[in-house]
Amino acid sequence: MNIFQDFKFLRGNKKGYLFAILFRISNFFAKSNKIIRLIGFPFRIIYLFFVQWVMCIDVPDKIKVGPGFNVWHGMGLVIHPDVVIGNNFIVRHTTTIGQKKVDQPPPIIGDNVDVGAHSIIIGNIRIGNNVTIGAATFVNKDVPDNCIVYGNPMVIKQKV
DSSP states (O other): OOOHHHHHHHOOOOHHHHHHHHHHHHHHTSSSSSSHHHHHHHHHHIIIIIIISSSSOOOOOOOOOOOOOOOOOEEEEEOOOTOOOOOOOOSSSSSSEEOOSSSSSOOOOOSSSOTTTTEESSSSSSSSOOEEEEEOOEEEEBBOSEEEEETTTTTTEEOO
C-alpha cells in the first residue's frame, strides 16, 4: 500500500493523515477481487460516510493515484472517479477535477503536481510532470512539463 509513502509528504497535516489512511484502505478494497471487495464493503461504507459526508471530501475510493497523495484542507474537494493522478500530488480545498462533458474522459495528471486552492481542472486534458497550478486557476487546456499555471484565463510560464 502507499499509505506510508503518503505520510512522507504530509508533514504534520493531521487531517491529511486521517484522509490518507481511510482512502488507501478503501482504495485497496475497491480495486481488489470480488471476495476482498465483499469483505471490505463495511469499511468502504465507513469511508463513504466519514470522508465524503463528514469531511466533505468527494474523492471516490476507485481513483488511480500514485504514492504521495497529499490533501491539504480537503473541504469541498471534488475529483471525478476516472481521473488518473501520478505520484506526489498535492491538492487543496474547494478544487474540482473532472469532465467537461459527460461523454469525455477526465484529466490525466502527471507526477509532482501541486494544485492551489479553489482551482478547476476540467476536460479531456493532460497536466504534465512538475507543474504548479496557482490558486483560483481555471485549467481547461493541456499543460506541458515543468510549468507554472495561474489565472483565468490561464497563463502558462516555464519554471526557471
